[in-house]
Amino acid sequence: MDEPPCLGERELGAWRALLSTAATLNRLIEQRLKDDAGLSHSQYEVLVRLADAPGGELRMTELAGAATTSKSGLTYQVAQLEKAGLVRRRACPEDVRGIIASLTDEGWAKVRATEPGHAALVRDLFVDGLSRDDFTALAGGLEALRDLLHTRSGDQAS
Amino acid sequence: MDEPPCLGERELGAWRALLSTAATLNRLIEQRLKDDAGLSHSQYEVLVRLADAPGGELRMTELAGAATTSKSGLTYQVAQLEKAGLVRRRACPEDVRGIIASLTDEGWAKVRATEPGHAALVRDLFVDGLSRDDFTALAGGLEALRDLLHTRSGDQAS
DNA sequence: TATGAATGGTTCGAGTTCGAACGACTGAGG
DNA sequence: CCTCAGTCGTTCGAACTCGAACCATTCATA
Numbered sequence: 300m301d302e303p304p305c306l307g308e309r310e311l312g313a314w315r316a317l318l319s320t321a322a323t324l325n326r327l328i329e330q331r332l333k334d335d336a337g338l339s340h341s342q343y344e345v346l347v348r349l350a351d352a353p354g355g356e357l358r359m360t361e362l363a364g365a366a367t368t369s370k371s372g373l374t375y376q377v378a379q380l381e382k383a384g385l386v387r388r389r390a391c392p393e394d395v396r397g398i399i400a401s402l403t404d405e406g407w408a409k410v411r412a413t414e415p416g417h418a419a420l421v422r423d424l425f426v427d428g429l430s431r432d433d434f435t436a437l438a439g440g441l442e443a444l445r446d447l448l449h450t451r452s453g454d455q456a457s
Numbered sequence: 458m459d460e461p462p463c464l465g466e467r468e469l470g471a472w473r474a475l476l477s478t479a480a481t482l483n484r485l486i487e488q489r490l491k492d493d494a495g496l497s498h499s500q501y502e503v504l505v506r507l508a509d510a511p512g513g514e515l516r517m518t519e520l521a522g523a524a525t526t527s528k529s530g531l532t533y534q535v536a537q538l539e540k541a542g543l544v545r546r547r548a549c550p551e552d553v554r555g556i557i558a559s560l561t562d563e564g565w566a567k568v569r570a571t572e573p574g575h576a577a578l579v580r581d582l583f584v585d586g587l588s589r590d591d592f593t594a595l596a597g598g599l600e601a602l603r604d605l606l607h608t609r610s611g612d613q614a615s
Numbered sequence: 616t617a618t619g620a621a622t623g624g625t626t627c628g629a630g631t632t633c634g635a636a637c638g639a640c641t642g643a644g645g
Numbered sequence: 646c647c648t649c650a651g652t653c654g655t656t657c658g659a660a661c662t663c664g665a666a667c668c669a670t671t672c673a674t675a
Contacts, residue, residue: 306584313599316603317478318483322525323603323606324606327606341632359653360653367476396641396654425602428601437471437594437599440598441474443586443591444474444478445481448586499661528663533661536625554624555623
């Protein structure tokens, strides 16, 4: 009944499954994206976040907060995207420190062109592998975990 | 009834939750491991795989197959671990090409010293966040997905 | 035995990632 | 008006990652 000092079979298996699944999925997605659109996964994520935002623009901090990358990593990726002509950067009117990243026309076009193939692959690899019920359960668990971790991440302050 | 060309709310949410959860979890684990033991997450994974294997040794290929990293990445990490004195490499008696990586005494000690704290953190962040039933469902889904992807990954041959 | 395909592991170069340190700016409290 | 803590985004150096190219060796087949 008492908690063992280390993880049991069950927990360890689930943990490894999470790591392994995420890694493999990431690798396959990355490859497809590279072949189809010449984008890395993180670059594509940035583009999609922008496309989802009103007006296709977002401040760097908001972008970094939602993303899977660090502040400095975001700076790098946005610079790459700007070099590629997919994103433009401009000053934020309300705060001189702020920088707003916004999609160019070319950026919009790239997102529209890339999204269907990407979505199809995600569906193929991730969604269609499980029964409807299993998928629902998985989705629920993941979202609960994400929310939990999100609150946990912001708790460093005294 | 027909599948939409793009992912629905439901699927997209789950997909992002998976990416976000894995990334955050990885970051927190990495940090703890670095502070506690001076190891990166991938290094720790290599050590644990070895500790799980009979005799604390495994051939490079077997190690790479199970791990979340590529062949060349593994070479690099094992070299780091060897420099740190935690792992030794020796020739494989049955196949001159092969290399066997094995834990040193110091490697065993490191694993034993690090595991409890690591396990506690995984339990805290990953396992204890969900109810027993939710966790079981999540684990089942993840393991099914991993197996599916594993077969899918080996299908490149004609 | 010879030959060609496949495997095991390393090396190499380019790209990506992170955290720490930084300069610029804001906003609250005296 | 000052000052001082906190925020915004960038820069920097070091570490990590990957795929492709590469030898050495094995295995299958003739």
